[in-house]
Amino acid sequence: MTLGRDGIAGLICLAISIWLLVLTRGLPPALMVPIGPAVYPRVVIGIMALLSAIMIVNDLLTSRAAAPAAPAASRAEPGARPNYLLVLATFVAFGVYVLLLPYLGFRIATFLFVAVLQVILDRPRSWQRWLLVVAVAFGTTLACHVIFEDYLSVLLPRGDWSGV
Amino acid sequence: MSHYELLLTHIGTILHLQYLIPLVAGTAIGVIGGALPGVTITMTVIMVLPFTFGLDPLQGLAAMTGVYVGGSAGGSITASLLGIPGTPSAVATTFDGFPMARKGEPGRAVWVGVWSALLGGVLGGICLIELTGPFASIALVFGPWEFFSLFVFALSMVAGLVGKSVTKGLLSGAIGLVVTVVGPDPILGVQRLTMGLNFLEGGLPFLPVLIGVFAFAQLMPDVEQIRPTGQDHASVAPKRMSLQVSMLGTLWEVLSRPFLLVWSTLVGVLIGVLPAIGGSAANIMAYDQAKKFSRRPEKFGTGIPEGIIASESSNNANVAGSLMMIMAFGIPGDAVTAVMMGALTIHGIQPGPLFITQHPGVAYGIYAAYIVALPLMVLVIWLGARFWLRIIMMPKAILIPIVLVLCVIGAYALSNTMNDVYVLALFCVIGYAMVKGRIPLAPLILGVVLGDQIESNLIRALATDPDPWLFFTRPISGGLIAASVISVIFAMWQHSREAKRAAAGPEEEEDTDF
Numbered sequence: 001m002t003l004g005r006d007g008i009a010g011l012i013c014l015a016i017s018i019w020l021l022v023l024t025r026g027l028p029p030a031l032m033v034p035i036g037p038a039v040y041p042r043v044v045i046g047i048m049a050l051l052s053a054i055m056i057v058n059d060l061l062t063s064r065a066a067a068p069a070a071p072a073a074s075r076a077e078p079g080a081r082p083n084y085l086l087v088l089a090t091f092v093a094f095g096v097y098v099l100l101l102p103y104l105g106f107r108i109a110t111f112l113f114v115a116v117l118q119v120i121l122d123r124p125r126s127w128q129r130w131l132l133v134v135a136v137a138f139g140t141t142l143a144c145h146v147i148f149e150d151y152l153s154v155l156l157p158r159g160d161w162s163g164v
Numbered sequence: 165m166s167h168y169e170l171l172l173t174h175i176g177t178i179l180h181l182q183y184l185i186p187l188v189a190g191t192a193i194g195v196i197g198g199a200l201p202g203v204t205i206t207m208t209v210i211m212v213l214p215f216t217f218g219l220d221p222l223q224g225l226a227a228m229t230g231v232y233v234g235g236s237a238g239g240s241i242t243a244s245l246l247g248i249p250g251t252p253s254a255v256a257t258t259f260d261g262f263p264m265a266r267k268g269e270p271g272r273a274v275w276v277g278v279w280s281a282l283l284g285g286v287l288g289g290i291c292l293i294e295l296t297g298p299f300a301s302i303a304l305v306f307g308p309w310e311f312f313s314l315f316v317f318a319l320s321m322v323a324g325l326v327g328k329s330v331t332k333g334l335l336s337g338a339i340g341l342v343v344t345v346v347g348p349d350p351i352l353g354v355q356r357l358t359m360g361l362n363f364l365e366g367g368l369p370f371l372p373v374l375i376g377v378f379a380f381a382q383l384m385p386d387v388e389q390i391r392p393t394g395q396d397h398a399s400v401a402p403k404r405m406s407l408q409v410s411m412l413g414t415l416w417e418v419l420s421r422p423f424l425l426v427w428s429t430l431v432g433v434l435i436g437v438l439p440a441i442g443g444s445a446a447n448i449m450a451y452d453q454a455k456k457f458s459r460r461p462e463k464f465g466t467g468i469p470e471g472i473i474a475s476e477s478s479n480n481a482n483v484a485g486s487l488m489m490i491m492a493f494g495i496p497g498d499a500v501t502a503v504m505m506g507a508l509t510i511h512g513i514q515p516g517p518l519f520i521t522q523h524p525g526v527a528y529g530i531y532a533a534y535i536v537a538l539p540l541m542v543l544v545i546w547l548g549a550r551f552w553l554r555i556i557m558m559p560k561a562i563l564i565p566i567v568l569v570l571c572v573i574g575a576y577a578l579s580n581t582m583n584d585v586y587v588l589a590l591f592c593v594i595g596y597a598m599v600k601g602r603i604p605l606a607p608l609i610l611g612v613v614l615g616d617q618i619e620s621n622l623i624r625a626l627a628t629d630p631d632p633w634l635f636f637t638r639p640i641s642g643g644l645i646a647a648s649v650i651s652v653i654f655a656m657w658q659h660s661r662e663a664k665r666a667a668a669g670p671e672e673e674e675d676t677d678f
Contacts, residue, residue, distance in 0.1 A: 006332075009601035013335060020342065023357050034626040037349035040619045041356055044345060048338040054331050082388035090387050091380075091593070094568060098589045101572070102582050114565040121390060122561035140566050144573065152218025154577045 003056070004063050010055030017049035089120045105159025111141045170524065171293065174532035178226060186216075186223045187533055190230025191540045195548070197231065198238025199250045199556050200563065202386040205235035206499040210375050211567060213503060214574040221511040221526055226533040228504050229487075233285060233537035234544060235500075236480045240277035240472070241545070242556050245270055250556070252444035253479045256451035260464065260471030267467050271409030272417075276469045277476040278545050279418045280425070284477025285538045287429040288436075288484030293531050296520065299492035303517035308624035309635050313644035315614040315621070318495050319607065320648040321438065324655025326604040328662075334652070336603050340611015341618070343368050350620045363583035371506040372575040372584040373612055376591025378499065379571045381599045386560050407549045417469045418477075424454055424470055425477050432478030436485015436497045450478030480538075487534065490515050491527060495614070502609055510578065 003011065021042065030036035097113040104112070115137035124130045148154040158164065177183060190212060197208025209231045216224030239254030244261030257277055264273040306314065319341075323333035346357045347367025358364040418425060428450040435446035454474035455464045464471050486497025494516035496502035505515055513523055520527040548555070575588040598605060625634065636642045 005601060006329075009597075009603060010335075013339070017342075020357055023359065027356060028352075028354060033351050033623055034630045035623060037352060037354040037356055040349075040622065041342075041345040044338060044341040044615075048335065048342055051331055051335040051338055055335060058329075058331060083390055084388065086390055087384050087387050087596075090384070090564070091596075094592065095589065097568075098572070098585055101585065110569055114569060117565040117568070118561050121387065121564060122559060136562050136566075140569060144569065148214065148218075148573060148577070152215060154214065154218050154573070155580055156573065157576060157582065 002063065004059050007056050007059030007063070010052045010059060014049055014052035014056065017045050017052060020045045021049065086121065090117065093117050093120060101157050101159075103159055103161045105162045105164045106156035107141055107145060107164055108159060108162050109157075110144065111137045114140045167293070167297075170528050171531055171535075174525070174528040175536060177222075178529065178532040178536050183223055183226050183529075183533070184536075186219060186227035187230045187537060188540055188544075190227035191234040191537050192230075192544045192548075194231035194234025194236075195238035195241075195541060195544050196234075196555055198235035198254075199241045199552060200558060201242050201246070201248045201250055201556065202382070202560065203563070203567070204251045204378075204382055205232060205239075205253070206378055206503070207382050207567065208235050209500045209503045210378060210574060211570040213371070213375075213507060214570060214577050216507055217510065217577045221508065221513060222529040222533075224507055224511070225504065225526065225530055228500075228507060229530060229533040230537045230540065232483050232500050232504075233480065233534065234541050236285075236483055237278060237281035237476070237541050237545065239479075240281065240476050241274055241552050244273035244277060244472070245553065246556065253447055253482070254475065255444065256447040256475035257472055257479075259451065259475075260467050260469070261475075263465065263467030264469075264472070265467075269409070269467075271407040272414055272469075273467075273472065274407055274545075274549075275409050275411060275414035276417055276472045278542055279415045280428075280473040280476035281480040282538050282542055283418055283425055284429045284432060285480035285483065285534075285541075287426065287477075288433050288481030289531070289535050289538070291429075291433045291481070292484040292488050292534065296488045296491050296527075299488060300517045300520055303493050306517070306640070307638075308621040308628065309638050309641040310644065312618060312621040312625060313635060313641040313648070314493065315495070315618045317644045317648040317651070319610055319614060319618075321651045322610050323607040324651050326606045328602070328659065330652060330655045330659055332601075332603045333607050333655075336598065336605065337607035337611045340608040340613075341615045343373060343608075343612050344615025344619070350616060351623060363586060366583075368587055368612075369578060369584055370509075370612055371503070371578055372587040373591050374499070374502060374506065374609055375571050375574050376588040377595035377598070377605055377608065379568065379588075379595070380592040381595035381605055383564050383567060384596050385599065387564065390560060407552075418473055421470065421473055424457075424473055427457070428454060428474040428478040429481040432481030433485040433488075435478070436482040436487075437489055438485075438497070446478045446482040447475040450474040484534065487530065491519055491530065492517065494519070494617075496610070499606070499609060502613055505613065 024038045024041050024045070027038035028036060030039070093113065093116055097109055101109045115133055118133045118136060124133055145156065148156055178187060193212060194205065194208055197203050197211070198205055209228055212227055212231050216227055219227070235251060236253060239250035240257045240261060242248055242250035243254040243257035244265050247258050247262035249255045249258050261273040261277060319337045320334070323337040324330050326333050344367070346364055348354065348365070349356055355365060431450040431453055432446045435449060451471060451474045454470055455461045458464065458470060486501045489495050489497040490501045490505055494505070494514065496505050508515055513519070513526060571588065572585055575584040576582065578584050595605065598608070626632070634641070636645060
């Protein structure tokens, strides 16, 4: 008997709920009010844990019932598979952008992020496309700076390393 | 000053350039965002959000109302011309809009949709203006027991109705509630579940959570489909298409079906009033109703105007219903109004039963912006008719980085701190993981919006009278708790019936819209 997608999701949620329940142990008892700061979190985390457990059980029961019909289930075309490598690359690019933002500052980090992510998502095959990538990155950075900082007075992150 | 005099005064205010410019810009951006396949109205309003931080509350809300109205109609352009709904709220428009366009009448398909959106919006607007006040006065007699039960009811209903599994819906709502217990407790300020991390000591702010959950959850399914060849809908789109059509003729096509128009509008308003269900359900439900009431149901799906009218009028009337809920009860009707609620709280305005009496200028300003946005939406679509095909073919590789940058600005500009950007990044991962786990996002968002209020009303009720049975014995509160239980049981019954019916059929992807 193996866990399906729902079972794995339930297992992750259950693990998180148990960990959060443990974290509520050190909270102080009720003072001045009928229920203390730990009661409500314990109730909602308990509900989350219970629902996660139900999801795991449901998944196990469903997989047992569906097991004989398994061969008919895989009918996805090979060409239609999601491009998870691209999703991972997008996540990594976004993560690096967020981490570098306080060091490089909004202007440099945004220019690099917009340019790099465009290349990741659709690699340019001509110099005109490369020019478009740079133009979009520069235009986005400039437009954001002008609109937010100059017009709307919304301050954008400054870089500790770059000073801009 | 009477109700309608106040409204006329505020329409005059909205027509001043300082409000009209954000409204026009919001409407135009909304139409474009709605028309772009893969970019939902929620995503568009999230992109517009940071631009509103530097504006006064009414200017910001005017821009967001414009996005909401424009986006609701914009989705129909792509639905009719490409057969791909620009937003989930235009899915049913493809059923008849696209066949009509393929029969050589793309202009008729688009304009029947636009006029239906306008008229549905106007009728929905009348409901909004007339019913919000009475709804709010009902909520004024509520005590903490009733509010607690109302919020629990809203959450249980959404958890039951959204997605294909009641357990997953409820789990999503519970995750949303857990998000709100991180940080200081509402009475003593005791830190909870912060794990010693400084950036969690203020709690998890609502808007970065919402932006994060939706950003990757809505963009990544598009990234998954990008192929090295770069082939997407753009390559199958026709290069030239004329939208020339008799405007009055298409308007008459809508007006000559008054029962369909009014009924679909009522369906839209009703779905909008139900918390967090949104236009993605309204258009399908109205289409289904129109087919059932029709004398020629077999013609639906072949390119008849009735299908477009039902979908588009309910879709725009849904906007009015959602606005009604947020203004009367402080419960968002969908993700767009959840963002608007966040924008209001940034300016120190709390939506709820006292909203209209405490902030009449903002409340009537929202009514006025909604009414003015409707003809503006028609104008924007008419002026942009020559460019729509080019706009909806904008490459994803350009669009996605720009959207993500605006998401980061939206999170950062809330309090000029990177902490909110880290929260955003964390919830980007959580949102995408939930989509892949086929866990609906709507209950999570509603849980995050209502979590603090559920806890504080629970404590207030028990501090007033420690007897917990009052939640069940007070008539309204008890009725709402009973309704919560019934809604979950009903949803479980409905899901098991659907599961039995669809046992032999292929499994479909979850709708990731709110």
